[in-house]
Amino acid sequence: MGRHNISRRGFLKLAGASSVAITAGITGLPSPLKASAAQEATRGARFLKYDRGVKTHNFCEMCFWNCGVDTYTRNGVIHKLEGNKLNPNNRGHLCAKGNAGIQSTYDADRIQSPLIRTGKRGEGKFKKVSWEEAYKYVYEKLNPLVDEFGPETLATFMHGTGEPYPHMLTMAIGSPNITIPAYSQCMGSREMAWALTFGTGVSGHETFDMANSKHMILFGRNMAGAVQVREAEDFAEGLARGARLTYVDPRQSESAVRATDWLQINPGTDMALALGFIHVIIRDNLANMDFVRKYCYGYNELTKHIKQYSPKWASKKCGIDAKTIEKIAWEFAKDAPNVVAIPPRRMTRYGNDTQTVRAIAILNALMGNWGVPGGIFVRNKVPLDFPKEDMPDAPDARRADGVGEGEKYPLAPTTLGRTNGIYEATLTKKPYPIKAWLLYGTNPLSHSSIGVNNLYKAIDNLELLIAIDTQFSDTVMYADVIFPESTYLERYDAPYIQKDKTPFIALRKPAIKPLYDTKGCFEICKGIAKEFELDDWFEKSPKEMQEELSQVLNKEQMETLEKDGVLLFEDVDPYPNASGAALNFSTSTSKVQLYVKDLEDMQKKHGDEFSPLPIYKDPAMPKAGEFRTLFGRTPHHSHARSQNNWVLLELQDDTPVWMNPEDAKKMGFKDGDMVSLVNAKTGHKSDHSERLKVTKRIKSGSIFIHHGFGHTTKAWTRGYEKGTKENWFISDGVDPLSGAAAFHNGFVKVVKA
Amino acid sequence: MSLIQNNIKKEKNLAMVIVGDRCIGCDACYVSCKTDWDVPAMKEAFRTKVFEVEGEDVNGNPTIGFLPTLCNHCDNAPCVDVCPTGASFKRDEDGIVLVEPDMCIGCKACMVACPYDARYYNEEEQTVDKCTFCLPRISNGLDPACVSTCVGESRNFGDLNDKESNVSKMLKDATSVFKLKEDEGTSPNVYYVTLNY
Numbered sequence: 020m021g022r023h024n025i026s027r028r029g030f031l032k033l034a035g036a037s038s039v040a041i042t043a044g045i046t047g048l049p050s051p052l053k054a055s056a057a058q059e060a061t062r063g064a065r066f067l068k069y070d071r072g073v074k075t076h077n078f079c080e081m082c083f084w085n086c087g088v089d090t091y092t093r094n095g096v097i098h099k100l101e102g103n104k105l106n107p108n109n110r111g112h113l114c115a116k117g118n119a120g121i122q123s124t125y126d127a128d129r130i131q132s133p134l135i136r137t138g139k140r141g142e143g144k145f146k147k148v149s150w151e152e153a154y155k156y157v158y159e160k161l162n163p164l165v166d167e168f169g170p171e172t173l174a175t176f177m178h179g180t181g182e183p184y185p186h187m188l189t190m191a192i193g194s195p196n197i198t199i200p201a202y203s204q205c206m207g208s209r210e211m212a213w214a215l216t217f218g219t220g221v222s223g224h225e226t227f228d229m230a231n232s233k234h235m236i237l238f239g240r241n242m243a244g245a246v247q248v249r250e251a252e253d254f255a256e257g258l259a260r261g262a263r264l265t266y267v268d269p270r271q272s273e274s275a276v277r278a279t280d281w282l283q284i285n286p287g288t289d290m291a292l293a294l295g296f297i298h299v300i301i302r303d304n305l306a307n308m309d310f311v312r313k314y315c316y317g318y319n320e321l322t323k324h325i326k327q328y329s330p331k332w333a334s335k336k337c338g339i340d341a342k343t344i345e346k347i348a349w350e351f352a353k354d355a356p357n358v359v360a361i362p363p364r365r366m367t368r369y370g371n372d373t374q375t376v377r378a379i380a381i382l383n384a385l386m387g388n389w390g391v392p393g394g395i396f397v398r399n400k401v402p403l404d405f406p407k408e409d410m411p412d413a414p415d416a417r418r419a420d421g422v423g424e425g426e427k428y429p430l431a432p433t434t435l436g437r438t439n440g441i442y443e444a445t446l447t448k449k450p451y452p453i454k455a456w457l458l459y460g461t462n463p464l465s466h467s468s469i470g471v472n473n474l475y476k477a478i479d480n481l482e483l484l485i486a487i488d489t490q491f492s493d494t495v496m497y498a499d500v501i502f503p504e505s506t507y508l509e510r511y512d513a514p515y516i517q518k519d520k521t522p523f524i525a526l527r528k529p530a531i532k533p534l535y536d537t538k539g540c541f542e543i544c545k546g547i548a549k550e551f552e553l554d555d556w557f558e559k560s561p562k563e564m565q566e567e568l569s570q571v572l573n574k575e576q577m578e579t580l581e582k583d584g585v586l587l588f589e590d591v592d593p594y595p596n597a598s599g600a601a602l603n604f605s606t607s608t609s610k611v612q613l614y615v616k617d618l619e620d621m622q623k624k625h626g627d628e629f630s631p632l633p634i635y636k637d638p639a640m641p642k643a644g645e646f647r648t649l650f651g652r653t654p655h656h657s658h659a660r661s662q663n664n665w666v667l668l669e670l671q672d673d674t675p676v677w678m679n680p681e682d683a684k685k686m687g688f689k690d691g692d693m694v695s696l697v698n699a700k701t702g703h704k705s706d707h708s709e710r711l712k713v714t715k716r717i718k719s720g721s722i723f724i725h726h727g728f729g730h731t732t733k734a735w736t737r738g739y740e741k742g743t744k745e746n747w748f749i750s751d752g753v754d755p756l757s758g759a760a761a762f763h764n765g766f767v768k769v770v771k772a
Numbered sequence: 773m774s775l776i777q778n779n780i781k782k783e784k785n786l787a788m789v790i791v792g793d794r795c796i797g798c799d800a801c802y803v804s805c806k807t808d809w810d811v812p813a814m815k816e817a818f819r820t821k822v823f824e825v826e827g828e829d830v831n832g833n834p835t836i837g838f839l840p841t842l843c844n845h846c847d848n849a850p851c852v853d854v855c856p857t858g859a860s861f862k863r864d865e866d867g868i869v870l871v872e873p874d875m876c877i878g879c880k881a882c883m884v885a886c887p888y889d890a891r892y893y894n895e896e897e898q899t900v901d902k903c904t905f906c907l908p909r910i911s912n913g914l915d916p917a918c919v920s921t922c923v924g925e926s927r928n929f930g931d932l933n934d935k936e937s938n939v940s941k942m943l944k945d946a947t948s949v950f951k952l953k954e955d956e957g958t959s960p961n962v963y964y965v966t967l968n969y
Contacts, residue, residue: 054858054875062861062872069908099808102921112923118803243796248923255794255924259967273797276836654798666806669815670799714826715834 072098075530076584078515080180080507081116081123082657083201083223084108084247085515087585088117090508090530097121097508097530102248106585107521108224109248116657117248119666120508124534128663128736129490130503131535140478141497143733150538150546156500158550160483161192164454170194171416172454174441179460180512180527181504181540184557185487187410188544189457191553195414196453198436204466207437207759209366211430212376215615216384218605222398224519227361228593229253232393233354234263236296236347238289238379239363243273245652257393263354265347267292269718270649270677280347283718286647286763287369287638288337293360293378294635295333295341296348298325300385305352310387314602317614317631321381324632336635355386356596357393365651367468370752370761374633377615381633384611390596399591401522403571411556419444419453421758428758429621437758439468446477455483459540460504462492465659465727467746468760470701487543490663491734503537505529510539511561514568520593525585526565628755639750641766645699646682647721648765650745659727663738674742675712676769677723683713686769690714693772696722696748698765703747705729707740708772722769724748784866785932786905787961788919789939790840794926797822797838801918801927808909808917811901817892819843819903820918840927842918843890843903844952844960845869851882851891860900866931867961868907873899887956905929932961942967 054062072093079086079100087106091099100120104111133153138144148156164172170193175185177199189197201223202210210220221227229235229242230253242254258264258277266278267289275281284292300306301322311318330341330348351358360383362376369375388394420440421427431437445453446469456478467474478484478497486498489506504510508530515525538546545557559567569577572586580586592598606612614631621629627636641647655670656662662672676694678686688694690713696705709724717723728742752761805811805820820842827835845862849869852860859875860882862868871882871891876899883891883900894901906916910929914920919927930937943949946965954960 053856058872058875059858059861062858062875063863063870063907065873066870066904066907067911069912069914071912071914099917111920112925113800113804113921114923115799115803118800118807118921121807243798246796246798246923251796251798251923252925255796255926259791259794261968271834271836273836276796276838277793281833654796665813666803669813670802715828715832716826716836 075528076103076525077507077527077530078106078108078525079113079117079120081120081661082247083178084249085180085517085525086113086117086248087525088113088120089584092530095531097124103584105583105587106525107249107519107523107587108517110252112248112252114246114248114251115655115667115670116246116661119661119664122664122666123489123661124506124508126490126663128734129506129535130488130495130501130537132503133536134501134503136499140484140499143496145501153500153502154546154550157483157485157547160499161455162551164482165192168452168454169416170414171196171419172452173457174198174419174445174453174455175457175459176200176438176441176461176463177459179540180507180515181459181487183513184540184544185457185459187556188548188553190411190414191548191556192551193411193414193416195416195418195433196420196436196441198420198438198441200438200461200466202432202435203437203439203759204367204468205365207367207431207435208372208754208757209362209364209376211757211759212362212373212380215606215617216377216380216612217389221362222518224517225250225361225364226396226398226520227253227359228393228396229262229359230256230260232257232262232357232359234265234351234358236265236351236360236382237267237274238293238361239268240361241268241272241274241651243276244654245364246654263350265351269721270651270723271716272651273654280343282339282343285336285338286649286718286721287371290371290375290378290633291328291333291336291635292339292344293375293382294325294328294633295330295337295344296351296382297321297378297385298328298333299330299345299348300352300382301325303349305349306385307355307387310356310389310596311385314389314604314611315384316606316608316610316612316616320614321632328635336637352386356388356391358386359383359388359394367754367760368763369638370754370764371628371636371638372754372759372761373756374628374630378633381613384613387596389611390594390602392594392597396520396593397595398518398520399522399588399593400518401516401524401588402591405516405571409556417450419450430756431758438463439753439760440758442467442469442474442477445480446473448480452480454481455485456481457485457487458494458498459487462494462659464493464731465744465746468762469751471744471746472701472703473751487540489537490660491732492659493730493732496732496734502543503535504543505533505537505539509533509537511565512539513561513564521587521589522591523585523587524568524580526580625755639764641720642699645766645768646678647763648696648745648748648767649717649721649723649763650726650749651723653725653727656725656727659730662728662730662741663735665737668737668741671725672741673710674724674728674745675710677712677714677717678769679717679719680713680715681719683711688713688769688771694769695772696743697768697770698748699768700766705743705747707743709743722767782865782867782933784934785961786845786866786868786910787930787932787939787963788842788905788916789928789930789942789963789965791926791928791942791967792837792839792964793966794924795822795838795840796924797824798923800921800923801840804917804921805903808906812894812896817894817901819890819901841888841890841952842962843869843905844888844958844962845905846961847959848957850885850887850956850958854881854885856881868905869902870904870907871900871902873897876900887953887958888960
């Protein structure tokens with residue numbers, strides 16, 4: 020079921036029909052069962068007691084947002100998680116996922132000891148081994164591969180707070196192929212566009228000041244559905260204070276609930292709409308020219324370029340009428356600079372994503388909203404000098420994912436890499452063979468980007484698949500050796516230091532001892548490193564790193580941090596522009612780059628996708644009878660990690676296929692019909708059928724399903740095969756500028772099951 | 773007309789005031805509540821939940837809204853009236869409606885009588901169970917579990933007899949107030965408001 024739609028009354032009819040009959044007989048009559056006076060005197064007394072238990076400070080790991088968490092333990096058992104009121108990431112609140120952290124820890128389906136594969140890959144047969152055996156296994160399998168193919172044959176994928184340790188291990192072994200899927204599978208194109216324009220990325224903790232905004236334009240950014248607590252709070256707060264909300268999305272998501280205008284745009288045409296807005300703003304002299312003159316580069320080039328993109332033109336492309344485009348542009352400019360245009364977070368969509376976000380960035384720049392309340396706030400660093408950690412020298416080898424100077428994706432950051440590029444290299448063995456993967460908290464089969472079939476083939480090319488995880492994801496089931504990580508409620512981690520509007524440090528301390536034979540990621544990576552005699556790199560444990568904070572914090576600060584679990588540095592200014600301070604932008608011109616001069620040569624070399632100003636191109640379109648697969652997050656689950664959590668499964672355990680009534684009529688479908696999806700390119704048909712949800716909330720020509728379901732891992736006794744894995748039905752495209760994936764050009768046929 | 777109906781003399785008149793358009797439908801309340809009160813692991817067992825309401829506006833455009841629901845702690849509580857043992861009762865001091873597990877015989881009459889579908893039968897404990905306005909928490913200086921975690925700060929809790937309480941002020945400032953199924957004569961104590969701050 021998706022949203023709550025089971026009637027408990029319906030359930031009651033099934034479960035308690037006989038008691039209903041009894042009730043009818045006794046209602047309203049004096050009853051011989053009535054309580055005695057003594058009973059009445061004590062009734063309800065039990066409800067006055069509440070043992071809160073022992074509090075331990077932590078931060079959440081149910082998603083990447085890392086909200087502050089207070090853990091409450093009674094007799095060594097965690098009974099409740101509460102948001103830490105002082106942590107700026109969540110101000111005392113937790114979302115459904117955060118509240119469900121306990122259920123993930125007390126889950127017998129977790130990985131309970133180190134394991135080595137005994138059956139065929141993916142068969143799910145493992146034997147329990149000692150930690151020493153598992154470490155040795157890695158050495159004995161990996162070392163010959165390193166000898167034969169070079170250390171770069173190891174590729175590492177990381178997602179989670181323990182990232183520094185697989186990173187260190189991979190560097191020490193000598194491979195440059197470290198990737199963080201958050202770039203190429205998620206935010207890469209957005210970050211690239213922001214960096215080209217403003218000299219800095221949006222960052223994982225986004226800098227949109229929604230609580231103070233007078234008008235937010237959300238380009239497919241589902242603030243209320245893809246819940247990150249502070250953002251959802253700020254979104255609700257801004258709306259409650261009367262902000263206008265323009266919500267742009269072919270699907271009416273949770274965030275459209277209070278939209279002043281919901282623009283049900285043609286998929287893949289957001290750039291046309293943004294260019295239309297810019298055209299109106301420049302044509303009607305609505306730009307914040309003080310800001311533009313002072314801080315922007317390339318206004319004249321932009322003015323010439325934008326002439327071709329009139330509202331009438333934009334309307335033809337994006338399907339929003341020209342008058343509405345004009346109206347919203349005027350309203351937006353009227354409330355400037357306390358306005359903000361927000362790009363998607365997972366901007367891996369149509370392959371033109373970097374340039375689309377460039378247009379959105381320009382729209383912001385013209386409002387002069389940088390460093391202004393209600394616009395884009397400026398992040399500040401924790402103002403302390405932390406001692407520099409020693410790191411191994413950067414490996415000499417060329418990366419396998421096309422990232423780096425002189426490579427196909429010269430702009431993509433080597434610090435994050437292209438996960439999709441590593442998949443590709445593993446599949447094609449080019450530029451060289453990748454023979455070993457180390458997965459830390461990542462599950463490539465649920466964010467495949469080269470097609471799930473190809474990903475299975477890539478896994479076949481591996482001689483060694485190492486997994487560090489808390490649970491048996493689809494991909495962990497294919498591992499040769501598995502290291503069970505303790506959950507965030509059972510382990511220490513290094514101090515959490517966040518650059519932000521109000522920067523802060525937070526601590527994670529274990530609330531309980533590990534329930535099973537598990538370790539923290541630090542200990543695991545150090546154990547592997549020891550086999551390679553590289554464990555000198557793993558000098559300080561996370562606990563020692565927490566203790567060492569006393570070298571940079573004074574006594575009072577240390578006490579506050581221990582007492583509150585979080586230490587804020589509030590003497591900073593997130594609104595320097597509003598305060599009249601001079602702004603600095605780390606671009607090559609030291610200005611906000613409306614026109615990106617750096618791209619001129621690349622445009623000549625590689626074409627218009629690299630244009631210094633965004634040039635519109637139509638998205639790929641489905642053939643007649645096919646639908647575009649759109650997908651997105653649900654508020655009830657974290658990526659593909661939480662679909663075995665019983666309480667979250669109660670909130671959502673399926674992925675109905677959304678289809679527009681016009682399309683359903685053409686196809687002869689009704690709401691509630693069971694349907695299957697067939698990938699128009701690969702012919703893959705979904706393993707099981709889904710309920711059709713016929714709704715105007717999805718634009719005609721597209722279908723929508725939620726992300727993160729359809730797990731093949733039989734180790735998940737509750738989440739196995741619930742819903743459809745959208746990865747089978749999405750595209751394998753690449754944005755040429757950022758090198759990040761493009762998922763929304765996947766087309767399907769919908770057939771009756 | 774007073775928005776606050778007060779049929780029973782209570783020292784406190786505890787109420788929840790839900791700012792409807794601040795609810796983003798995240799269901800944090802559902803999980804926080806189930807966890808704190810060990811509500812059994814089944815979909816039919818819950819003390820609070822949020823409905824997604826899909827509709828259409830006058831132009832035929834789709835609309836959505838969210839409706840958080842829980843026990844209304846009614847002043848005229850049908851569940852209390854039908855309880856044959858007195859297990860379901862309303863506290864004089866603050867108006868909270870409770871089920872005393874030791875006295876509940878599991879006849880489920882209250883479940884049928886409740887117009888809000890606010891009760892479930894707990895097979896493990898052999899008792900009907902429901903929202904207590906988090907009496908154990910509020911007796912110990914805490915907010916109810918759903919209120920303390922509410923991401924949109926949609927849920928608010930307090931004493932309507934205290935004119936200075938946040939809930940009293942909200943009802944005073946509200947541009948619209950409604951309660952669920954008032955025509956049933958239940959005098960519920962959960963208010964849904966629109967504010968214009």
